[in-house]
Amino acid sequence: MGMNVIYYDVVMIMALGNSKQVDTLDELLSKSDFVTLHVPATSETANLLSAPQFAAMKDGAYVINASRGTVVDIAALVQAMKSGKIAGAALDVYPNEPAKNGENLFNNDLNSWAEELTSLRNVILTPHIGGSTEEAQSSIGVEVASSLTKYINEGSSIGAVNFPEVSLRDLDLDQENSVRVLYIHQNVPGVLKTVNNILSNHNIEKQFTDSRGDVAYLMADISQVDLADIKSLYEQLEQTPYKIATRLLY
Ligand SMILES: NC(=O)c1ccc[n+]([C@@H]2O[C@H](COP(=O)([O-])OP(=O)(O)OC[C@H]3O[C@@H](n4cnc5c(N)ncnc54)[C@H](O)[C@@H]3O)[C@@H](O)[C@H]2O)c1
Ligand SMILES: O=C(O)CC[C@@H](O)C(=O)O
Numbered sequence: 001m002g003m004n005v006i007y008y009d010v011v012m013i014m015a016l017g018n019s020k021q022v023d024t025l026d027e028l029l030s031k032s033d034f035v036t037l038h039v040p041a042t043s044e045t046a047n048l049l050s051a052p053q054f055a056a057m058k059d060g061a062y063v064i065n066a067s068r069g070t071v072v073d074i075a076a077l078v079q080a081m082k083s084g085k086i087a088g089a090a091l092d093v094y095p096n097e098p099a100k101n102g103e104n105l106f107n108n109d110l111n112s113w114a115e116e117l118t119s120l121r122n123v124i125l126t127p128h129i130g131g132s133t134e135e136a137q138s139s140i141g142v143e144v145a146s147s148l149t150k151y152i153n154e155g156s157s158i159g160a161v162n163f164p165e166v167s168l169r170d171l172d173l174d175q176e177n178s179v180r181v182l183y184i185h186q187n188v189p190g191v192l193k194t195v196n197n198i199l200s201n202h203n204i205e206k207q208f209t210d211s212r213g214d215v216a217y218l219m220a221d222i223s224q225v226d227l228a229d230i231k232s233l234y235e236q237l238e239q240t241p242y243k244i245a246t247r248l249l250y
Contacts, residue, residue, distance in 0.1 A: 006031060010044075029056045034064060041068035049073065054080035066092035066130035075113045081120055088122035092130040155182040155219050155249065164210040164217040178205070179225045179233070180249040185242040187216040195220075198236045202229075215244065225250075 005019035008028040013021060022028050025048070029035065035057065039045045049063065050073035063086060065072045074094070080086040098105035108114050117123060131140065143159075150156040156167040172178065181199065185191050192209065199222055207220040225233070230248060237246040 003034070025053070026056055029053055030058065032061060033058060034062045036064040037067045037071050039067055039071055041070045046070050047073040047076075049077070051076040051079070054086055057086065059085060060087040062087055063089040064091075065089070069094040069097065074111070074117060078113055078116050078120065081122055088124075090124040090126070091117075092126045093128055097128055153249075155180060155247065157217060162212070164212040164215060166208050166210050166217045166219050168206055168208055168219050168221060175223065177225050177227075178221060178223045178250065179230060181218070181220045181222060181233070181237070182245075182247040182249065183218045183220075183237055184244040184246075185216055185218065185240070186244065187211040187214050188242055191216065191240070191242045192218070194240055194242070195237065198233065198240075 005017070006022050006028055007013070007019060008022050008025050015021060022031070035049070037048070039048065045068070048071050049065075054076060063072065063077060071093075072091070074091070077086065077089055081089060094106075094111055096110045098110065106114050106118070111117075118125065131137070147159050150158070154167075154170070157163050158165050158167045168180070179202075183195060185195075195218060196204070199220060202222040203224045205221040205223050207218070209216060209218040211217075227250075230250060234246060234248050237243060
């Protein structure tokens with residue numbers, strides 16, 4: 001399209017083509033004619049673009065958001081478009097989206113600024129269809145299937161949005177007498193002491209634990225485990241008062 005592409009991310013991302021990463025969001029905003037958003041909905045990205053960011057953008061710049069509805073403060077965007085600071089916007093996602101098809105569901109009861117937004121002449125609004133391309137659906141299918149396979153075969157929960165994200169480097173099932181312990185438990189004090197006491201007759205090669213709200217997830221690779229010990233290990237973990245689910249991979 002003949003554009004120069006710059007991008008900002010909280011982590012260093014390898015550049016594609018001749019695009020360039022910039023150090024700050026402000027730098028990106030001050031240099032861009034079109035600003036597009038590709039971040040998840042988190043507490044850090046809520047209203048990532050709001051009145052101060054629109055003020056920091058070039059006069060007559062455009063905003064495109066097909067990521068998540070909470071990332072743009074749409075009331076502030078409406079004001080920035082009315083003043084002419086922002087020349088136009090294309091939005092695919094909204095803080096509250098209609099739960100079904102039908103007329104007049106996108107109204108002020110759903111989002112207080114809905115009628116003001118839809119009355120503007122310089123917006124393109126689409127109903128959360130950004131992912132409805134063959135390529136995106138294919139990638140989503142591969143990503144979901146790989147995530148589930150990794151969880152089932154290795155215990156890795158990386159990418160989960162409602163569960164602690166835990167992973168350990170590859171499981172070496174060729175190594176004899178090794179077991180991977182996967183233990184989902186209540187997020188309360190004293191669990192690691194109890195679990196490590198159960199594991200302590202073996203060699204703990206590596207271990208990782210994380211929590212999300214009330215739930216925590218521990219992964220540990222232990223070696224020097226006789227096959228005959230596995231049932232007892234499983235039963236001891238299952239009998240702990242904090243247990244939600246236990247799996248042993250071997
Ligand atoms: N409209 C749709 O139909 C549709 C379809 C697919 C995906 N999405 C959404 O689009 C968004 C992006 O998707 P993706 O596949 O590119 O995600 P991704 O996980 O590949 O990339 C997200 C990037 O955002 C970065 N990031 C996180 N917090 C940040 C912050 N505070 N500031 C700057 N960068 C930050 C991450 O480091 C990561 O590189 C997601 O929210 C996704 O759910 C929408
Ligand atoms: O459309 C889909 O199937 C995937 C969902 C995607 O649009 C998203 O918003 O994350």
